[in-house]
Amino acid sequence: MHRLIGLKRIAALVVGGILLSLSTAAISGSVVVEGSKAAGIESCVAPTADMRRNHMDYLKHERNEVVYEGVRGSKYSLADCVSCHASKDKSGHSIPVNAEKQFCDSCHDYAAVKITCFQCHRKVPEEK
Numbered sequence: 001m002h003r004l005i006g007l008k009r010i011a012a013l014v015v016g017g018i019l020l021s022l023s024t025a026a027i028s029g030s031v032v033v034e035g036s037k038a039a040g041i042e043s044c045v046a047p048t049a050d051m052r053r054n055h056m057d058y059l060k061h062e063r064n065e066v067v068y069e070g071v072r073g074s075k076y077s078l079a080d081c082v083s084c085h086a087s088k089d090k091s092g093h094s095i096p097v098n099a100e101k102q103f104c105d106s107c108h109d110y111a112a113v114k115i116t117c118f119q120c121h122r123k124v125p126e127e128k
Contacts, residue, residue: 033103035087044084045075052107055081059117078117083125096123 032038044051046058058076065071085103086094097104098118108115 033085033087033101033106036103037084038103039087041084045080078121079126082122086123086125094124098123 038044046054051058055076059078059081062074062076062078065074082097086097087102089095095102096118098108098115099105100109104115104117
């Protein structure tokens with residue numbers, strides 16, 4: 001009986017690993033949106049795989065430095081992400097990064113993760 005349970009657990013782990021590798025392969029292509037600054041550069045502030053895995057940790061760290069220590073201008077600024085990854089519509093207006101089929105939405109929708117950053121923060125680059 002215990003052997004059967006052990007085999008079921010191993011089978012579940014194997015199937016889970018296969019599903020994880022298939023889902024990673026499905027989003028391994030570029031999700032950079034045409035018309036954004038990011039579409040015209042070679043790489044982000046960190047390698048793509050690193051940003052996909054760790055961007056939330058970087059943004060939380062940045063938030064803590066700004067809010068608790070008053071330190072601004074870090075490498076992982078949400079405003080910089082928005083200014084680089086926001087695309088423009090045909091009339092030249094910025095499209096919010098969390099709009100359907102845009103940079104943030106494309107992965108967060110796939111991963112079924114709610115984006116809460118933009119309840120307070122800008123969705124489009126600040127006009128200069």
